Amino acid sequence: MTKIFIDPGHGGTDPGAVGNGMQEKNLTLQISSRIRDILLNEYEGISVLMSRTGDQTTSLTQRTDAANNWGADFYLSIHVNAGGGTGYEDYIFPGLGAPTTTYQNLIHEEVLKQVDYRDRGKKQANLHVLRESNMPAVLTENGFIDNTSDAAKLKQSSFIEQIARGHVNGLVRSFGLVRKNLAGPLYRVQIGAFTVSTNADQLAAQAEEKGFDTYISYRDGYYKVQIGAFANRENADQLAGKAIEAGFEAIVIQE
Ligand SMILES: [Zn+2]
Structure with a gap:
């Protein structure tokens, strides 16, 4: 059983970044929920826990405690950027090697295969969820909510689906996930x-x-x-x- 912890950034009283009529907390939940559903529907031997499944206020410590107590194999934190840029980037804790770098490489590659975002690179940062999680962790920033072009994409559910699919494909390669045998009526x-x-x-x-x-x-x-x-x-x-x-x-x- 591969245990994937999915962390939709922000929530509740913390909207995260805002722009173009959207709030980051809603986008992160949409993307995360789709990643969860695709994994559970299409792959075998997988267990998913989310840091929140609704619009709850959840502290950073609550998030990493939940993943650590559950004994997750991987921590995936989903965010949307702001601040005047455009495109996709992801983060791991500074100085880490494999397997965390491998997971970052694969998720990075697979997300950018699915979406027409500018590649802002594979980055490192000393962020709470990357530092305090006891398992390999990657945080992704899926476009800029305050950029008109990125925001127009993020408003389309088909684009959210592609972002989610890219993350799933990265996880499939990272953990060797096996597709369910969907032959025969179910x-x-x-x-x-x-x-x-x-x-x-x-x-x-x-x-x-x-x-x-x-x-x-x-x-x-x-x-x-x-x-x-x-x-x-x-x-x-x-x-x-x-x-x-x-x-x-x-x-x-x-x-
Ligand atoms: Zn964020």
Whole structure:
């Protein structure tokens, strides 16, 4: 099991950078949530924990404590830049060697394959999340919110998707992640579908509280809250029955 900790920068009372009608905290959450969903939907043997899944105020210490206590294999912090530049850059803690430099190289290369951002280079900085995390850590700055051209791109969900896909591809190469075998019908047990990801997160949290293993799959414009996937229809029906008993509107869908 590869444990990836994803840290959407800022949140709650800290909006991060602002510009062109956007707030960094919302962009970082969108990008991070998509990275999580793609990893969980498409790759095997992967576990993801996020420092926040909604608009919570979360201190830097809370973030690194969460990753350290969980025993993450990798810490990925997602940010959006400001201050008058343009393009993409990423950071590791100064002076580190492999494997951290390898992960930075791969993520850097794969993100820039997906997006038409200027390459601002692979950088080093003594930042809290890079310094206080006990595992290899990379922080990415995904364009400038105060640059008109970067901001226009960041407003498109297809561009957010490409940024997320670039990070995923970098992680796949870094950790040798294996694609799920999606051959044959799969019966998924679903308890809700939403156009707004925070609503999906809320329902997922309720289901987790009642002991269900939830994950969120993004398909056809919906964040689908699912609690299991089976090759066997009867197993899916059985789990759906349990969820209905627990008060959820569970259905079985074939994908
Ligand atoms: Zn930031």
